Amino acid sequence: MKLLRSLFAPRQAFRNFALLDYQGRCQALRQSRVPPVGDGWVEIEEIRLNWLHQPLPASAYLSTRATTARVQPILAT
Structure with missing residues (x-):
């Protein structure tokens, strides 16, 4: 049953x-x-391998994201 729910x-x-x-x-x-x-560690928009060992461009940084959690029921039992 757990497998089906997952x-x-x-x-x-x-x-x-x-x-x-x-x-x-x-x-x-x-x-x-x-x-x-x-x-x-900083959160970024996407991963680009050419950024390794380079400064990140300003556009790479993720804008502030909402921290509110979404609560959703899994499945009715």
Whole structure:
């Protein structure tokens, strides 16, 4: 039954993150559903490999997103 529910339950979308060093250069890129733990991670619009070891352009940063959680019932039991 859990498998059936998991197939139809809404999934959280992947988010994009970049790890910046002390000079503001991109050292790593990551895509995950939750923010990475640690200092230096910022959320970005998209991942581009040519940003590695380069400063991120201003347009790469994600604008502030709403932090309100959406509550949706899974399936009626």
